Amino acid sequence: MTPDGIGDIELRPARESDITQFDRLWAEAEREDPSPEDDSLPLYAHELATGAVWVAARGDRVVGMAAALIRGRVAVLAELAVSADVQDRGLGRRLLAAVMPADVPERFTLSSSDRRAIGLYARVGMTPRWPIYELRAEQFDLRSLDGGVDVAVAAADDPAFVAWDARVGKRHRPQDLAFVADEVAAQPLWFRRDGATVGYGLVAQRMADEPKQSGTYGLGPLGVADLADAGACVAAALRWARPRARAVRLDMPAPHPALAQLLEAGFRIVEDDHVFCCSSAATAADLASYLPTFAEIY
16 A cells, blocks of 8 residues: 555655755754755756655655665665654655565665664665775775776767676666766776776766865776676776876775775775665675665665
């Protein structure tokens, strides 16, 4: 049954006019001031246009929201937030049920480490499995990661690039690749050894949550067919970014073999409060050979 709300709070599909409230809602949920630099309206508009977005509303005020991107047999929970003053009333679970259909067998999300969020996702079958660390560096030395991998410029709408992403990331999502390539000027790249393609990736040339002139680049998604190439392809992407960027950020799963090497190379952990939760480790992207999209979970 579709959730119908709690008391004076109505649960309904989101409208375009709702998304201007989402940044304020996130700040309320986290009990902090909204960031003047974070312009997420294009992201919310993309989720509304290509996914399922529901809100909990008290009159004209949005007090909760959830967004999921359903790509074939995979549902990705992209957003879930409930205002601090209405938490612990079951709104999160009702919103989650509204955007993630029961007939979509595979589900995953990148959760905060908040125990309520972890508990909610575990109860609906998205088991917490691996921590995700945000790494950042202004200067780094890649000599220890040199794996003989070359870089070639690709195109996000190349069917071969979309197919690589679908195979490694376990879902077909050309609309999301096109959005990322356009919104943050992400450059698609091929990684090749001796002329053979061993991986693919995107390097964002700006970050939506930083000032536009910050010069901070982001890595991801980035994946390989063979685990043995994972570290070398990350290093190749970083070599491409280094002469262009003032700083580089990436979300690094704990199982990824490049984690220790990047820390040795000069990267530091700046956030450690996210956990990858999924319904099946066998069918989710292998986070030992895959970096999720920078600063989010697509």
